[in-house]
Amino acid sequence: MISREQYQQACTRALEYFAKAGIAITPEERQHIEVADFGLGRLEQVGLELLVYVNTERVCAKELVLFPWQLCPEHRHPPVAGEPGKEETFRCRMGAVYLYVPGVSVSNPAARVPADIARYLTVWHEVVLQPGQQYTLLPDTAHWFQAGPEGAIVSEFSTKSRDESDIFTDPRIERITRISDI
Amino acid sequence: MISREQYQQACTRALEYFAKAGIAITPEERQHIEVADFGLGRLEQVGLELLVYVNTERVCAKELVLFPWQLCPEHRHPPVAGEPGKEETFRCRMGAVYLYVPGVSVSNPAARVPADIARYLTVWHEVVLQPGQQYTLLPDTAHWFQAGPEGAIVSEFSTKSRDESDIFTDPRIERITRISDI
Numbered sequence: 480m481i482s483r484e485q486y487q488q489a490c491t492r493a494l495e496y497f498a499k500a501g502i503a504i505t506p507e508e509r510q511h512i513e514v515a516d517f518g519l520g521r522l523e524q525v526g527l528e529l530l531v532y533v534n535t536e537r538v539c540a541k542e543l544v545l546f547p548w549q550l551c552p553e554h555r556h557p558p559v560a561g562e563p564g565k566e567e568t569f570r571c572r573m574g575a576v577y578l579y580v581p582g583v584s585v586s587n588p589a590a591r592v593p594a595d596i597a598r599y600l601t602v603w604h605e606v607v608l609q610p611g612q613q614y615t616l617l618p619d620t621a622h623w624f625q626a627g628p629e630g631a632i633v634s635e636f637s638t639k640s641r642d643e644s645d646i647f648t649d650p651r652i653e654r655i656t657r658i659s660d661i
Numbered sequence: 662m663i664s665r666e667q668y669q670q671a672c673t674r675a676l677e678y679f680a681k682a683g684i685a686i687t688p689e690e691r692q693h694i695e696v697a698d699f700g701l702g703r704l705e706q707v708g709l710e711l712l713v714y715v716n717t718e719r720v721c722a723k724e725l726v727l728f729p730w731q732l733c734p735e736h737r738h739p740p741v742a743g744e745p746g747k748e749e750t751f752r753c754r755m756g757a758v759y760l761y762v763p764g765v766s767v768s769n770p771a772a773r774v775p776a777d778i779a780r781y782l783t784v785w786h787e788v789v790l791q792p793g794q795q796y797t798l799l800p801d802t803a804h805w806f807q808a809g810p811e812g813a814i815v816s817e818f819s820t821k822s823r824d825e826s827d828i829f830t831d832p833r834i835e836r837i838t839r840i841s842d843i
Binding site for chain 1: 682683684685686687690714715717719720721722748749750752753754755791792793794795797816818819820
């Protein structure tokens with residue numbers, strides 16, 4: 480859970496990232512930034528800011544903002560409603576992002592992970608994405624990622640997004656953010 | 662048909678657009694800019710520069726560059742291989758683009774169209790896209806577009822791209838560019 484104030488601050492900060500990258504968004508879109516704390520209530524460490532451009536039955540495109548060292552925890556996109564899981568391409572626009580997928584584990588990861596989070600990370604094959612670099616994830620593939628010291632903006636091009644169907648490795652995680660007005 | 666020199670000049674100019682918009686692309690991608698003259702050999706008037714980021718069986722994302730007043734002629738994306746036609750979202754990143762789709766015709770279009778091209782334009786419902794604005798086209802919908810006086814960059818998020826299957830209204834058009842080395 481995050482407070483309304485934390486939510487607003489994260490939105491404002493995400494908008495600053497878009498401005499810095501020269502990514503134009505409409506006044507209406509400014510009101511629809513999504514902030515995900517994954518239910519852990521420590522947004523600076525574990526979290527993601529999202530702007531969904533389009534999400535139809537067939538196609539989804541969004542921008543992801545990660546603040547410095549902010550981490551999106553390990554998850555996968557399983558088959559849903561008789562379709563293969565979500566396929567997604569991450570394209571780094573600004574900053575750097577460390578993406579981890581199945582494969583040979585890196586011996587000295589660039590990511591910096593709190594111990595209680597690392598406990599639930601099972602894939603350690605490292606893909607470093609600098610601006611202009613991208614990686615395509617096939618459906619149902621475990622992955623997690625973290626921004627480097629400057630934060631990052633990542634464009635995601637994918638099939639339909641069904642965030643509520645994502646399967647996270649860490650059982651503590653709730654994908655849908657709750658905002659407290661207290 | 663365009664000459665190798667025209668092709669190279671258009672690539673260089675498209676790269677300048679990306680640089681101006683702060684869109685990072687890799688050295689390899691710089692070698693894979695596509696230039697389409699639609700077979701008419703008058704690239705400044707009728708043409709498009711493209712960078713395809715990803716085009717899998719399910720998802721496609723690309724950047725389109727249009728030079729000032731450059732026009733992409735009317736076409737539609739029919740059903741192919743038992744699937745509905747291509748669905749695409751155009752999102753303006755820089756400049757302005759005038760998009761025309763089925764609907765009530767505009768009385769005073771922003772587009773400036775040579776007479777022989779206008780002859781094959783059947784849809785005149787105008788959608789003006791400024792940076793940050795977007796429009797989603799359903800499959801098999803006739804559409805054409807033209808950049809305004811500053812040119813434009815447009816992101817396209819779509820299902821699989823099968824350019825060779827596109828149906829153009831103007832029978833003179835060849836979608837696949839031929840480059841002359843003479």
